[in-house]
Amino acid sequence: MVAKSRILDSLGEKALLLPQSVTAALLANDRVKYYLTLLQAAALQATSPMEQPPDLTAERIASGEPDASLDGVPARSERRESGELYIPEISRIHHQILDAVALMLRPIETAEGDQGAAREYTARLQRLAASAPRFDGDRVPPGFMMSLASVDRSAGDSIHLLVMDLHKALNRLQAAIAEENVRGARVYGIEAADRAAIEAFQEGVNATAHLKFDHPGLGTTATRAGGRLVIQNDIGTTDAHVLIVRVDDRSVTVTGTDVHPQRLRFFESMFERYPVHWQSVHAQPAQKLLAGEAFETSTGRLEAQTQDQLLGFLRFLGSRIVFLIDWNRARKRLRQFVGRTDAIALLTWAAQENVGHRAFLELGGEELIYEAVRHSAGLSVQYGERLEALLGSDVLLAYLKYVLRTASRGLLERKPPALIRDEIRAELLRQFHSIQEIVLDLAARQSDLIFDLACGVRDGLLYTPSGADDRRLPRLAARATRLEHQADDLVRRSNELARERQVPDLLTALIARSDDIADHFEEATFLMGFLPRIDQAAPVLAAVRELARLLVDGAQELVKCIAYAPLIRRGAASDDVHAFLEAVNRLVAIEVETDAAQRQVTKCLIDEVQGAREMFVFPELVRYLEKAADQMARSAAMLREYALTDTIGAW
Numbered sequence: 001m002v003a004k005s006r007i008l009d010s011l012g013e014k015a016l017l018l019p020q021s022v023t024a025a026l027l028a029n030d031r032v033k034y035y036l037t038l039l040q041a042a043a044l045q046a047t048s049p050m051e052q053p054p055d056l057t058a059e060r061i062a063s064g065e066p067d068a069s070l071d072g073v074p075a076r077s078e079r080r081e082s083g084e085l086y087i088p089e090i091s092r093i094h095h096q097i098l099d100a101v102a103l104m105l106r107p108i109e110t111a112e113g114d115q116g117a118a119r120e121y122t123a124r125l126q127r128l129a130a131s132a133p134r135f136d137g138d139r140v141p142p143g144f145m146m147s148l149a150s151v152d153r154s155a156g157d158s159i160h161l162l163v164m165d166l167h168k169a170l171n172r173l174q175a176a177i178a179e180e181n182v183r184g185a186r187v188y189g190i191e192a193a194d195r196a197a198i199e200a201f202q203e204g205v206n207a208t209a210h211l212k213f214d215h216p217g218l219g220t221t222a223t224r225a226g227g228r229l230v231i232q233n234d235i236g237t238t239d240a241h242v243l244i245v246r247v248d249d250r251s252v253t254v255t256g257t258d259v260h261p262q263r264l265r266f267f268e269s270m271f272e273r274y275p276v277h278w279q280s281v282h283a284q285p286a287q288k289l290l291a292g293e294a295f296e297t298s299t300g301r302l303e304a305q306t307q308d309q310l311l312g313f314l315r316f317l318g319s320r321i322v323f324l325i326d327w328n329r330a331r332k333r334l335r336q337f338v339g340r341t342d343a344i345a346l347l348t349w350a351a352q353e354n355v356g357h358r359a360f361l362e363l364g365g366e367e368l369i370y371e372a373v374r375h376s377a378g379l380s381v382q383y384g385e386r387l388e389a390l391l392g393s394d395v396l397l398a399y400l401k402y403v404l405r406t407a408s409r410g411l412l413e414r415k416p417p418a419l420i421r422d423e424i425r426a427e428l429l430r431q432f433h434s435i436q437e438i439v440l441d442l443a444a445r446q447s448d449l450i451f452d453l454a455c456g457v458r459d460g461l462l463y464t465p466s467g468a469d470d471r472r473l474p475r476l477a478a479r480a481t482r483l484e485h486q487a488d489d490l491v492r493r494s495n496e497l498a499r500e501r502q503v504p505d506l507l508t509a510l511i512a513r514s515d516d517i518a519d520h521f522e523e524a525t526f527l528m529g530f531l532p533r534i535d536q537a538a539p540v541l542a543a544v545r546e547l548a549r550l551l552v553d554g555a556q557e558l559v560k561c562i563a564y565a566p567l568i569r570r571g572a573a574s575d576d577v578h579a580f581l582e583a584v585n586r587l588v589a590i591e592v593e594t595d596a597a598q599r600q601v602t603k604c605l606i607d608e609v610q611g612a613r614e615m616f617v618f619p620e621l622v623r624y625l626e627k628a629a630d631q632m633a634r635s636a637a638m639l640r641e642y643a644l645t646d647t648i649g650a651w
Contacts (some may be wrong), residue, residue, distance in 0.1 A: 004315045010195035019109035023225045028103035034063035037297045042077040042087045062253045084139045087172045094283040104166045112408040126534035174221045185220035200311040204318025211356035250304040260328045264298045274301040323351040330357035359407035372425040439507045442490045446514040447559045453521035454555040458548040460528045478527035488519035506642045527621045540604040547597040554590040554632045557583045584636045
């Protein structure tokens with residue numbers, strides 16, 4: 001950068017003219033951007049006609065171009081059969097572009113004399129002017145729009161690239177000749193009435209500037225040009241990403257250019273609480289070939305009702321600029337895990353919460369999350385896969401918000417990056433374990449239903465039916481059916497979780513097994529409905545009642561097992577571990593006792609019963625109860641494996 005003192009020392013009286021020359025050059029830059037946008041809009045209309053052609057009246061007025069006839073250029077443009085475009089006034093517009101670029105060169109030539117940069121810029125302008133077609137009959141040959149407006153340096157030089165380079169040089173020069181510093185903004189040639197607007201804008205910039213961390217950018221310059229205050233911020237020093245604010249009394253015009261249309265839409269969306277009227281020139285994907293990665297322009301206009309509203313808007317506007325730095329890069333990184341809409345929603349949330357995304361990028365972006373996955377034993381997500389399969393969409397979005405917030409706060413508090421990464425990893429495990437707790441909660445609710453069903457069987461066997469029309473057992477069977485349907489609903493919810501998220505196989509199998517237990521009890525209750533119609537030999541009934549009592553004890557131990565399992569995973573006290581293992585072993589022992597009880601029922605049937613109905617109902621009833629006991633023992637074994645085996649890593 002050329003220091004102001006060096007300029008004054010080397011140029012003498014010429015330096016007195018430099019501020020006016022820079023101001024004229026910046027006005028010329030505005031006009032060039034308008035002309036390029038106008039030609040791009042005309043080319044798009046010619047190749048893909050729209051019912052409502054682009055209207056760039058606001059952009060023309062904002063740029064200082066007085067010729068209103070240019071407003072009709074897009075509507076009159078068309079594509080000829082030869083493939084050439086017809087754009088009225090193309091030759092005149094092109095000459096105006098070249099003249100404006102030459103005007104941008106003047107202060108650089110004045111400041112740098114015969115130094116190399118000025119000569120290089122001049123040579124580039126001459127080459128580009130010489131290579132332009134003649135535009136006979138306002139015809140534009142194929143490929144010209146790309147050579148004019150491309151921002152892809154690998155494709156060769158263009159007027160647009162030259163303009164961007166000159167604009168950067170002018171920004172440096174403008175900063176060098178600044179007469180004073182207003183809260184960090186370098187200003188010259190302003191009036192006393194401009195100071196409040198500059199201070200408000202810069203107050204907003206400074207309020208959030210820390211969120212860019214070590215990234216360059218957010219330099220502000222301000223001057224008067226064309227009879228109004230012009231404020232410019234370099235954002236993140238990206239070539240085609242420019243933001244210019246013009247303040248004329250209580251009218252504010254904000255003009256942004258960008259090669260990423262999504263970022264412009266995001267920028268516009270941040271001002272919903274202000275009555276800003278936006279007008280954008282949107283490129284269409286099919287026409288990208290016309291100008292490489294053609295830039296887009298968005299112009300917003302606010303007519304403030306009061307001075308306070310004007311200053312409030314400028315303050316808010318300044319505070320939002322930091323969220324544009326590396327925005328597209330952050331969006332692409334988040335797209336590794338969520339869809340396009342959710343990625344933008346996350347960045348919108350980060351801006352609304354003044355969290356930002358730069359810290360996330362500073363710490364490695366998507367690698368920050370993949371690292372958390374890799375260091376969490378048992379979690380498996382590869383590049384290109386979505387964490388949604390692990391956490392589910394809602395939990396994933398909450399986790400990504402946590403990552404953005406934790407990264408930002410951590411760097412602002414100067415925490416070691418390793419500590420921030422550990423916090424992000426711990427939260428991933430916490431979210432994953434919270435999913436397991438949801439499944440275990442479903443299992444706990446199932447175990448409560450199983451206990452109710454077991455008690456129903458026990459109580460039903462204690463009834464002494466008053467006759468064949470006694471309704472107590474049918475009512476008990478109907479209640480058992482309702483409980484079993486509730487257990488089915490819990491299984492469906494568990495399956496939905498398993499489809500959406502990475503739920504351990506042991507837990508999904510546990511839910512399914514618990515549902516089988518409920519089914520067995522429901523079938524047993526159904527068979528009990530036949531008891532009033534058969535001979536109930538006392539020894540047989542006593543043996544079946546003993547079996548039912550054991551199952552109630554088993555169901556109670558199953559409730560304990562499921563209640564203790566998550567505590568063991570968190571590193572429970574030794575008493576809790578002992579209680580858990582005791583419940584597991586008691587369930588296994590009860591299963592052995594039910595085998596003995598089943599054999600006792602069989603012996604009593606042979607000794608005491610001869611009727612066919614009895615020989616069918618009691619063995620079937622006992623068979624279902626024994627199945628329930630066996631499944632409860634198996635569930636206990638699964639819970640022991642889940643609680644004591646490192647299936648997903650430490651908590």
